Amino acid sequence: MNIEKTVFGFFVLLALTLNYSFVNGDIDNPAHHNVWLLFVAIIANLLATGLKLGERSQTGALQLATAFVADLQLFAAAGVWTIAAHTTEDGVTVDVLASIVSLANGALLANVVSVVMVVAETLMARR
């Protein structure tokens, strides 16, 4: 049992699951999308990105790329939320919420790719 691989897998999967739990539900229902979930999803994604830094292999490079994509999308979602909440008069309307959740969905896809790569690498390594 390799502690390093466990930690790595843990954080990658955590990023995916938290991201998914944020986006799950009706896209226009604010009750289904808790801001805390977005917050921890961002934290988990950043930690996962940190773990992917400094990999020399081809898969490592692609992993880092997916991590950056997910970070970008989640930061965009958080940015939209912050700007809507603090600078506009209406605050977070349904339209804005829809944009936020769409961006988070994009990050979800990147996280899915990343997890698929981790699983594939693990299965191939066993052979």
Next chain:
Amino acid sequence: MSESADIDRVSMIVLRAMRTPLAILMLVYAIGIAGFVVIPGTSGSPMSFMHATYFLSYTATTTGFGEIPVPFSGAQRLWAIVVLHVSVVAWLYSVGAILRLVQNEHFRRALSQHIFARRVAGIREPFAIICGFGDAGSLLARGMAVLGIPGVIVDNDEDRIKALKLRSYDVPMIGVCADSGDPRQLLNAGLRNPRCRGIVAVTDDEQVNLRTTVMTRVLNTHLRPICRVDTRRALDELDELGSTVVLDYFEVFARKLCLAFNHPALHALEDWLVRVPGATLEPRTTCPAGPWILCGYGRLGRRVERALKELGGRVTVIDPDMPEEERGGAHIRGSANRATLRQAGIDEAACVIVGTDDDAVNLRVTMIARELNPEAFLAVRQNHYANETAYARADVDLVMHPDRILSRHIQLELISPLLPALLQLLLQRKLHLLRRMMTQHMLWNGVTAILQRALNILKAAFLKSQPRKKLRLRRKPLQRKKLLRKSLQ
């Protein structure tokens, strides 16, 4: 292995080492923000995420605007105490760790080597690689800059490369601190670059030179490396290897000395070919083949004695470390002072050659010798370029600096490999061979080089751009009237 493998590897290590500082920073921020989003403020409700992030940002970076937008409640202030201390420490630690990593010695060296390789690949003219930037290397670099040949310089000593960066040349002279016997460094220096026209190994260490030569022959079969050796064994080994120009440091000096004595016209021609455009061909008077006194019997002294004996004439050698078995009439043991010089017969000597490896000793002996015999021809060996000003003022007839002689010989080779052969043929008066080679167009390079020099001189005279350089191996015609009369007989 690609040339950028080193920089890749080190960058990856640096990035990997950055993980911990970045993770700590993120966690501290996350927990701080989370705390502020939970703890209620004075109005009963906690801050929003944005305000919490705002507070954390200016707290961790020690900016400290204050309790914005409204003063904190007690609970918030309690949490703020924790956040203040932990976040500042985490920030300082992370930034410090990242800066230390970027300044990491291996990273910087890999980066500088990568930049060096890129610069070398960007040279647009034919260039030469110089391994070793001591006296010989730096004189060679100066000579090459005058000829307009860019150079790539490899030396293992950091200080010498720094000295290189402080000098200014008309052509790019790119230096790197690396071991020139390492094939990767040689490849970085452009050994397989089609524009590389030669490589010169002139470090002080013979082993390094040998390594460089062998690596060059393996990596690039089209180049003829020019290698300086100090021992007979190395000379034989490299001669066996073939397709290498091997220069025995001391032998070159001894031959050049005899050339200066015996064939001053040829000596002048050889010097003229490698000097600054605009220099004139200066004729010289010979030193008579009279009795010689040689001070210093090291590796150089032995070769000089052998070469002088070939010319004919008596040679007396003075050396403090003369081995017992060689002591005889012509070999005097002792330091070169008035007593030993008189014993060697300085009053009748036509020529005194001072060739020890210590500049102070050389200058001291020349002063004494000049006092004892003002008419004798004084030739002295200069060891370090740093003592140039002293030798320039010394009252001697011929100053020979082995490194300078070596670098001039190498310059001849670089201008055209056939020039030394041409001069050798002229020396041996093998004019029939000369004619045959010319009809076979083999010496065309040598002739065109000479013509090019002549053209440069004409061009310089027309433009009046170059100052006349003082001749290093010089005569003082006004004081040597006696010798002049003797040689004209």
